[in-house]
Amino acid sequence: MAQAQILSKNQQIVLDIIEKAKGPLKAYSILFNVQKKGINAPQQIYRALDKLIEMGKIHKIESKNAFVACRNSNCEISKATAFSICESCEMVDEIIDVKLSKYLSSFSDKKGTKYKRFNLEFFGLCKKCK
Amino acid sequence: MAQAQILSKNQQIVLDIIEKAKGPLKAYSILFNVQKKGINAPQQIYRALDKLIEMGKIHKIESKNAFVACRNSNCEISKATAFSICESCEMVDEIIDVKLSKYLSSFSDKKGTKYKRFNLEFFGLCKKCK
DNA sequence: ATAACAAACGTTATATTATAACATTATATG
DNA sequence: CATATAATGTTATAATATAACGTTTGTTAT
Incomplete structure (x- = not known):
C-alpha cells in the first residue's frame, strides 16, 4: 500500500x-x-x-x-498537466478537464507513438485583464 | 502586403x-x-x-x-505549437497534426475562456530509444 | 539626396536560475 | 543494532538571461 x-x-x-x-x-x-x-x-x-x-x-x-x-487531488495527473496563463497579470490556473486530459493522454502521432506524459500551457488574458 | x-x-x-x-x-x-x-x-x-x-x-x-x-512552413502556427520530446536521447520533433491543432485552438475552459496561443510538450521514448 | 526614425549591432556588466560536490544528520528497514 | 537510504547544510560555481548605453545600418517620407 x-x-x-x-x-x-x-x-x-x-x-x-x-x-x-x-x-x-x-x-x-x-x-x-x-x-x-x-x-x-x-x-x-x-x-x-x-x-x-x-x-x-x-x-x-x-x-x-x-x-x-497542484489543485488536482495529488493524483497521477502530474503526468498530464495543463495550465492557463494570463499574459498580462501572469496569473496561472491549472486546467482540470477530463475530456482534454483523455484526448491528450491517448494522443498518438503519425508514427503511432504514444506518450506517457505531457504538459500544455495556454496563453491569453484572464477574466480580470480582459 | x-x-x-x-x-x-x-x-x-x-x-x-x-x-x-x-x-x-x-x-x-x-x-x-x-x-x-x-x-x-x-x-x-x-x-x-x-x-x-x-x-x-x-x-x-x-x-x-x-x-x-520550425518545420511547419513558417506560418502562424507559432501560436499553436506541439512537440514530442524523447526522455532518453533528448530528441525533439515538432508535431504537425491539424486535428490536434484545431482541437486545442478551439479549446475553451470551464469559464468559456478561449486562448490565443498554446504550447504542448509530449514526453516519452522515441523510436530509436524504445 | 537627406532628414528623421526605427531596427539591428557591439559591448560591458550584472541578474537570475540551477547544479556540483562533499561532509553530516535523521529515518527507515532488516 | 547495523546499515542503507533519504534528507540536510554549506560553499562554490555553472548555466541561462537581461539591463543599459552608445553606435551603425536600413527605411521612409519629403
Missing part, C-alpha cells in the same frame, strides 16, 4: 509557501521568504521542489520558471 | 546554425559555435533568437531552454 506521503521539514516549508501564494512562485523568491526559517541556500529549495514535483504536490510552469501547487 | 522576411546578418547566422542542427540547441552552445563569425556576446544571440521566434522561424522548447527550427 502506498502510504500517505509524509513530507520532510524543508519539503513542508516549501510546500506551505507555494500553497499559500496567490500565483506562481520562483525558486529564489521562495528562498528569500524562508530564510527566517533557517533555510539559507538555493540547493535546499531546489531539492524540496524536485521532490514535491515527483510527488505531484506542485508543478513547474516551464515558460515562467515558476512553481504552483 | 507582408513582404518576404529578410533576415539581418546575425539573425541569419543564428538561424543557419539551428536549421543545420540535428537536435535542439542551447543559446550558449550557439554562441560558442558562432564566435568565429564575430559574434561575441550572449545579447547578440538572445536578440536574434527573440526575433526569429517572433517571426515563427524557430521555437523554444521550454522544458529544455533550447531552440529548434
Whole structure:
C-alpha cells in the first residue's frame, strides 16, 4: 500500500509557501521568504521542489520558471498537466478537464507513438485583464 | 502586403546554425559555435533568437531552454505549437497534426475562456530509444 | 539626396536560475 | 543494532538571461 506521503521539514516549508501564494512562485523568491526559517541556500529549495514535483504536490510552469501547487487531488495527473496563463497579470490556473486530459493522454502521432506524459500551457488574458 | 522576411546578418547566422542542427540547441552552445563569425556576446544571440521566434522561424522548447527550427512552413502556427520530446536521447520533433491543432485552438475552459496561443510538450521514448 | 526614425549591432556588466560536490544528520528497514 | 537510504547544510560555481548605453545600418517620407 502506498502510504500517505509524509513530507520532510524543508519539503513542508516549501510546500506551505507555494500553497499559500496567490500565483506562481520562483525558486529564489521562495528562498528569500524562508530564510527566517533557517533555510539559507538555493540547493535546499531546489531539492524540496524536485521532490514535491515527483510527488505531484506542485508543478513547474516551464515558460515562467515558476512553481504552483497542484489543485488536482495529488493524483497521477502530474503526468498530464495543463495550465492557463494570463499574459498580462501572469496569473496561472491549472486546467482540470477530463475530456482534454483523455484526448491528450491517448494522443498518438503519425508514427503511432504514444506518450506517457505531457504538459500544455495556454496563453491569453484572464477574466480580470480582459 | 507582408513582404518576404529578410533576415539581418546575425539573425541569419543564428538561424543557419539551428536549421543545420540535428537536435535542439542551447543559446550558449550557439554562441560558442558562432564566435568565429564575430559574434561575441550572449545579447547578440538572445536578440536574434527573440526575433526569429517572433517571426515563427524557430521555437523554444521550454522544458529544455533550447531552440529548434520550425518545420511547419513558417506560418502562424507559432501560436499553436506541439512537440514530442524523447526522455532518453533528448530528441525533439515538432508535431504537425491539424486535428490536434484545431482541437486545442478551439479549446475553451470551464469559464468559456478561449486562448490565443498554446504550447504542448509530449514526453516519452522515441523510436530509436524504445 | 537627406532628414528623421526605427531596427539591428557591439559591448560591458550584472541578474537570475540551477547544479556540483562533499561532509553530516535523521529515518527507515532488516 | 547495523546499515542503507533519504534528507540536510554549506560553499562554490555553472548555466541561462537581461539591463543599459552608445553606435551603425536600413527605411521612409519629403
